[in-house]
Amino acid sequence: MVDTETQRTGQQTGAAIEIDGLTKRFGEHVAVDNLTFSVPIGSVFGFLGPNGSGKTTTIGMVLGLIPPSSGTARILGNDVRTDLPDVLERVGAMVERPAFYPYLSGRMNLQIFARQIGRDDQERVSELLDLTGMSERADAKFGGYSTGMKQRIGIAAALLDDPDVIILDEPTSGLDPAGQREVRALVRRLADAGHTVFLSSHILGEIQDVCTHIAIINRGKLVAAGRMDEILEASNELVIDIDRPEDAGSLLSSVDTVEDVHLENGRVVIEVPLEHAAEINARLVQSGFAVSQLRHRERDLEDRFLELTDQHTRSELENG
Ligand SMILES: Nc1ncnc2c1ncn2[C@@H]1O[C@H](COP(=O)(O)OP(=O)(O)OP(=O)(O)O)[C@@H](O)[C@H]1O
Ligand SMILES: [Mg+2]
Known part of the structure; x- marks a missing residue:
């Protein structure tokens, strides 16, 4: 048509x-x-x-x-x-x-x-x-x-x-x-x-x-x-409020699907494909952690823009 x-x-x-x-x-x-x-x-x-x-x-x-x-x-x-x-x-x-x-x-x-x-x-x-x-x-x-x-x-x-x-x-x-x-x-x-x-x-x-x-x-x-909604949604970041964040961080570092683990203001922030969020939660709870919140990082375009251009500038510098 x-x-x-x-x-x-x-x-x-x-x-x-x-x-x-x-x-x-x-x-x-x-x-x-x-x-x-x-x-x-x-x-x-x-x-x-x-x-x-x-x-x-x-x-x-x-x-x-x-x-x-x-x-x-x-x-x-x-x-x-x-x-x-x-x-x-x-x-x-x-x-x-x-x-x-x-x-x-x-x-x-x-x-x-x-x-x-x-x-x-x-x-x-x-x-x-x-x-x-x-x-x-x-x-x-x-x-x-x-x-x-x-x-x-x-x-x-x-x-x-x-x-x-x-x-x-x-x-x-x-x-x-x-x-x-x-x-x-x-x-x-x-x-x-x-x-x-x-x-x-x-x-x-x-x-x-x-x-x-x-x-x-x-x-x-x-x-x-691309489409704005698609570019904004491309975030894989999960923010986790949890007791003993450092211990939780080291546990998550050993999980295959988890790419990057760091702490931000006492929270654990990891990069993981979005569909693995429930599994991550289960894993933490099974290991005796008290997870009080687990959510995807809300992106606005400003974060996304700075992140994408920073990444791009860094890889450009690395590759000469
Ligand atoms: N006529 C020209 N001769 C030489 N260099 C130029 C010329 N026009 C632009 N440039 C260079 O090309 C690059 C891109 O410039 P351009 O003006 O397209 O950027 P821009 O994204 O529009 O920037 P801004 O946000 O400041 O308007 C800059 O490094 C600029 O100095
Ligand atoms: Mg211009």
């Missing part, structure tokens, strides 16, 4: 963006290193990575602004390098803080922008001012807007041509918590309206809050990609 989204885009793959072996070298420095992942149609996709990890460079390649050293990027099936005009028709982007005229209103700026892309449509501009929550201040000078308002005008500009795919590079950077919340709400509205949204960030909380899928990169390399 072909769903309506697939019909709309004419794609069989279900991918809004497909990145395959994408690499960018600046001289000796490999800024983006053989990245491969895809962004499902209809997803809100978070592209996470520490400063300098290659997010903006990747987005630049996806948008045809930066030529890759090797690899390909496709948007809705079109190769960015060979079918750029088709790509640009389907995608709207806000990469850097966009340049607008400070002495003109937000509305006027958008109208000028609209004319430039051949879409002289005042109604569309009003609609977007509504969508971005800027209607009330639309006729005030752009230069007088707060950072968050400027950002929202930038997003409105990216939406002018009603793109299927929206790419936002750090849309909440420089915003206060209220501004960040507004942008998140806007991203949700865009997703509800059927757009695929790809946004980069190093602010984990907001990605966790709003995204259905993520890719995590570190030093230009992919660390993890």
Whole structure:
């Protein structure tokens, strides 16, 4: 069965963006290193990575602004390098803080922008001012807007041509918590309206809050990609409240399925496949320990992100 989204885009793959072996070298420095992942149609996709990890460079390649050293990027099936005009028709982007005229209103700026892309449509501009929550201040000078308002005008500009795919590079950077919340709400509205949204960030909380899928990169390399719930669930850590934690720890160290045993604030923390939890509990009780609690470590994305990027950095250093 072909769903309506697939019909709309004419794609069989279900991918809004497909990145395959994408690499960018600046001289000796490999800024983006053989990245491969895809962004499902209809997803809100978070592209996470520490400063300098290659997010903006990747987005630049996806948008045809930066030529890759090797690899390909496709948007809705079109190769960015060979079918750029088709790509640009389907995608709207806000990469850097966009340049607008400070002495003109937000509305006027958008109208000028609209004319430039051949879409002289005042109604569309009003609609977007509504969508971005800027209607009330639309006729005030752009230069007088707060950072968050400027950002929202930038997003409105990216939406002018009603793109299927929206790419936002750090849309909440420089915003206060209220501004960040507004942008998140806007991203949700865009997703509800059927757009695929790809946004980069190093602010984990907001990605966790709003995204259905993520890719995590570190030093230009992919660390993890997939559905948010799957990436968060990948924890094997069991936290055990128990009497005589040191003795319990040494008992558990001898169990085959248990990978790592350490103590944290008087609790035993072990790494073990989740399905072995009951067996571990039975083993402890049989050996005369009083187990008062045994639970999986709740993960939030921040823990997971730091853990994955730390692991990745360590193995990179070890392997040279
Ligand atoms: N034009 C360029 N010439 C040389 N090196 C570059 C160039 N553009 C980016 N780099 C380097 O490539 C790496 C990745 O940069 P990039 O801007 O893509 O990272 P980022 O993840 O977007 O970082 P941030 O979170 O700070 O925005 C960095 O080490 C950067 O210094
Ligand atoms: Mg960047």
